Amino acid sequence: MSDKFAKALETKDVLLADGATGTNLFNMGLESGDAPELWNTDEPNKIRALYQGSVDAGSDLFLTNTFGGTASRLKLHDAQHRVGELNRVGAELGREVADKSDREILVAGSVGPTGEILEPVGELTHSLAVEMFHEQADALKEGGVDMLWVETISAPEEFRAAAEAFAMVDMPWCGTMSFDTAGRTMMGVTSSDLAKLVEEFDVPPMAFGANCGTGASDILRTILGFVAQGTERPIISKGNAGIPKYVDGKIHYDGTPELMADYAVLARNAGVKIIGGCCGTMPIHLEKMREALDTRPKGDRPTLEEIVDIIGPFSSANDGTEEGAGGAERRTRRGRRRA
16 A cells, blocks of 8 residues: 555645646537546547646646546446546556656546445445446556545445445545535535544545535535544545636636635635645646645634635535534435536
């Protein structure tokens, strides 16, 4: 097992992660509905450029272009037989970019949701989910990632399946859920639920947290929810660059580089160890985040009022943890990628 990630967590005050995959690949010509993972073999130079953009912007780690790399997701593109190849190559391209840098860069193997609903609500069995995650994790390990990183998860059952699979391949791992329904995930998980869940595994994640969601303000409120549980485990925050809006027929995220710089500083002050961006976050945002983290002194943990004053209002009145809070209704969805 690689100890590079553990050393980075121990020696650095904060780690800057990467930004969006989809936003940047769409800017390179990816068409809506296409599988980004196919570009690992079809457009390797563009995937190298994706990774290099994060490194050049100052990121300490980046995630591989393998979010939809399980057999269930690739089956939508008749590529379920290519799980091993596409994940391995996505990791190898990342290793190539990281290893040529003059500073240490960590490569995280991105693992997204299966896109299916696990029993008892859905039809996907626990054993099959573990098998799919195991197949992907094996390939990412072969490709040379430093750790595995499951992201944008909504259901605790799927999180458990990923944790079991990752333990089988003996790799350090991280995990994030998306709290996008009035402070809860689509399947009703709260920040306090996740903080408790990660301590139940035989091999717990080295860091956990939130990604995606509904904007920088909301994810910071979720982070404070983790902190309130008294967790000593490193926390991850990868918030969207603002709120998506349709502009000239295309989705545009309204978060400026300056707003994301403020978000990064507030996240650090709240106690976050790994800070990055999700949907809409491009290298120009990461550059400002890096600059802010390096130049602004650490301050006190922000209050909810300070978050609203600096970043903007929350999208809901509560964070999902209050008794009787909205958002507890269980709904189903297919996992989204990091746009």
